Amino acid sequence: MKNIYKRIILCGILSALALISFIIEGLFPPLFIPGVRLGISNIFILLALIILNRKYAFITLIIKTVLGSVFSGNFSALMYSLPSGILALTVESVLIVFYKKLSIVSISTIGAVINSLMQNVIFCLATGLYGYLAFMPYLSIISFFTGLFVGITIYYIIKILPLTVLKNFIQS
């Protein structure tokens, strides 16, 4: 099988995993502040960025966000989670070029912080309730720790995965 087909299959698997984890963590009560989640689905998006490439990472993100909103019945969440997810992933895909100087843990952390802050800002702009900007300090702290958790999880997943796994997905 050509490598491109294997890449598409892996992208599909990672998208499905991101979608399932997004839906399941949505069933749990939010962490301290409404709308805050653990961000486990970001593990699979960042894995797509590391193992595949930017294009597949963005595809995974879009599939997770759009279908996740459809399946959870919360369409209004799409309005602020999709742009913030795209911005966070853009920043991460730029920072990952400097992988020799920055670890994946810090890239994941800053992506998580940017994601939650952007969601807050878009929510305030959309509803006109600028009082919710006061959540920003708490959101930053919580997303800092969730980003750390996601980054450390990805680090150990890649530590465990053998290098031969990557051979199938390198662009020929």
Added chain:
Amino acid sequence: MKKNLFEDIKISKPFKPFDAIIYLLIIVFIALTFFFFFYLNKPTSNAGFKVLLSGKEILTFQYDNKELNVLETVNYKTENSKGGITITLYIDANSSEYNVLSVNYEERSVKITDANCSNSKDCTFFPPISNDNGSIICLPHKLTVLPINGGYVSPIAGG
């Protein structure tokens, strides 16, 4: 680049020296937001709350005289509860979509305790409004609960 990135993550430690710059930036940002939103805030009066549906005011409540005013013909019902009252607001003509508000007289607070807006019921997880700077919103039902004297932080104008 992909193989090098993968190999690099495998052989390196989870933290690298330049990570300190990223973490420092985040910590400085958090400190700035704390300063901006809390040092510049003022104490409040918390006279009561109002409920808006699609931006239009439909209900007000004053804590001092426990006065409930429903400003438009909306279906609702009230029940006495421990320490306050429960107001069930039906937001559509068929009375099929609802939000339940719990008012506590002693704490002078209001909270949405139930709704049939979505599976996640995000509006029920908002903290209760107990001052002039809180707000609760139910996006699917376009319902907003605000303090009667404000509902947003205005650090420049001082509240």
